Amino acid sequence: MSGFLADPIFSGLQQVLDLRQQQHTLTASNLANADTPGFKAQAIDFSDILSDVFRSAGTVRRTHAQHLGASNADNMEILELEAPPWSVDGNSVVPERETARLQENSLMYSAVSTGLSRRLAMLKYAANDGKL
Amino acid sequence: MDIIDTFNISASGLAAQRVRLQTISSNLANARTTRTENGGPYQRRSPIFEASAIDSFGSRLDRALSSVNISGIDVATGPGRRVHDPSHPDADASGHVLFPDIDILHEMVDLMTASRSYEANANVLDTTSELANRALQIGR
Numbered sequence: 420m421s422g423f424l425a426d427p428i429f430s431g432l433q434q435v436l437d438l439r440q441q442q443h444t445l446t447a448s449n450l451a452n453a454d455t456p457g458f459k460a461q462a463i464d465f466s467d468i469l470s471d472v473f474r475s476a477g478t479v480r481r482t483h484a485q486h487l488g489a490s491n492a493d494n495m496e497i498l499e500l501e502a503p504p505w506s507v508d509g510n511s512v513v514p515e516r517e518t519a520r521l522q523e524n525s526l527m528y529s530a531v532s533t534g535l536s537r538r539l540a541m542l543k544y545a546a547n548d549g550k551l
Numbered sequence: 552m553d554i555i556d557t558f559n560i561s562a563s564g565l566a567a568q569r570v571r572l573q574t575i576s577s578n579l580a581n582a583r584t585t586r587t588e589n590g591g592p593y594q595r596r597s598p599i600f601e602a603s604a605i606d607s608f609g610s611r612l613d614r615a616l617s618s619v620n621i622s623g624i625d626v627a628t629g630p631g632r633r634v635h636d637p638s639h640p641d642a643d644a645s646g647h648v649l650f651p652d653i654d655i656l657h658e659m660v661d662l663m664t665a666s667r668s669y670e671a672n673a674n675v676l677d678t679t680s681e682l683a684n685r686a687l688q689i690g691r
Contacts, residue, residue: 436686440554440682440686441612443557443678443679444557444560445612445615447675447679448616448618450561450668450675451561451617451618451672452564452600452617453668454567454568454664454668455601455602455619458602495610495612497612497615514667514671518674521674521678525681529685532686532688532689536688536690539689539690
């Protein structure tokens with residue numbers, strides 16, 4: 420695939436932005452159910468997916484049914500965290516952990532969206548014949 | 552799954568915690584109520600929280616997401632607390648009155664937990680709109 424908007428950096432950043440948004444929704448779901456008896460906190464294992472996104476240089480091609488596809492949400496591994504033995508109602512949501520993840524994730528989201536903006540600014544600069 | 556779902560999840564959390572706050576205020580207001588429509592003392596109320604999947608047919612991630620809803624309000628059925636107080640208008644022949652079985656301390660702790668949970672959900676809601684705005688500014 421060619422074209423200036425399909426370059427590895429651009430589509431890689433797009434996918435990471437997608438992932439960050441999905442992580443955010445998961446945190447929202449965990450925090451909404453922080454007081455629901457028996458609810459198990461859900462988590463995405465990020466490091467694997469991130470390295471996959473950039474190892475395949477941004478354009479994710481599916482070579483196996485179990486592999487990541489163009490849409491990461493279809494095949495994403497969702498971990499279910501077990502409640503600690505001292506949990507009275509079987510709920511495994513730790514609000515502190517979720518809040519920390521929320522902050523970290525929103526910081527990374529900002530960083531990635533800034534990256535996307537910069538990439539677009541570079542294209543704009545080139546398209547304008549080097550004039551700002 | 553889109554950004555609106557995230558708003559809805561947090562909104563469900565806020566609504567559930569607000570109902571919880573309402574039952575707590577009802578319990579505290581009626582901690583010494585001896586007369587009710589059904590006769591007998593007031594019975595303690597507590598909301599039942601239930602996780603409900605927002606999309607059972609979507610992707611693996613969509614299926615992992617749940618909002619929270621209140622599946623009902625549980626009304627206690629115990630006989631109440633028997634206190635000896637012959638001067639009370641509702642005292643029986645032996646001078647005992649049945650008061651609601653409500654522990655003020657318990658309700659206060661519940662109140663604090665509920666308001667913290669409410670804050671956590673409000674915090675997520677703020678962050679969601681911040682992220683959405685951030686996405687709208689890409690390329691500016």
